[in-house]
Amino acid sequence: MKQKKKRAFALLEHFDEIATSDSFLTKRMFGSLAIYHHGLMVALLSESPGDRTYKEVKYSFDLWNGVLFPTLRDHHGSLKTDFPQLLSHPVLGKWLYLPLQTENFEEVLALLIRHIRRRDPRLGIVPGEKKKSRSKSSSKRNHRKK
Numbered sequence: 001m002k003q004k005k006k007r008a009f010a011l012l013e014h015f016d017e018i019a020t021s022d023s024f025l026t027k028r029m030f031g032s033l034a035i036y037h038h039g040l041m042v043a044l045l046s047e048s049p050g051d052r053t054y055k056e057v058k059y060s061f062d063l064w065n066g067v068l069f070p071t072l073r074d075h076h077g078s079l080k081t082d083f084p085q086l087l088s089h090p091v092l093g094k095w096l097y098l099p100l101q102t103e104n105f106e107e108v109l110a111l112l113i114r115h116i117r118r119r120d121p122r123l124g125i126v127p128g129e130k131k132k133s134r135s136k137s138s139s140k141r142n143h144r145k146k
Helices: 010-019 073-082 105-117 136-142
Strands: 025-029 032-037 040-047 065-070 095-099
Touching: 010 032, 010 040, 010 105, 065 105, 073 095, 095 105
Parallel strands: none
Antiparallel strands: 025 032, 032 040, 040 065, 065 095
């Protein structure tokens, strides 16, 4: 049986500045490549040009051809002020997106990677961390009539 060859990600070369760190790690995710640095997921490289429509809305950029930056919504405003080229991703709205066709893409990406290297607290999320919700049993317990 022929083994399927994994596709290389050209965008990965931009991360050479942090790739030598012992804490640098990559992991394939949803046909993209997740970048981890110091235990945080800091970027998702996506190289699938052509798809510009989501929920019947047509966008002026490819939805999956660029770099997504996992971050908390609380940080969107300040990051967009510092990097006006960043967009809220139409599908993954809690993450910011730098489409490959952005003017000065490489320069903006290099600046963002420098912020990642300096451990800017606005960039990156703890992988697998979700907001805690009250369990049904504790919710029922707390709402019982006395």
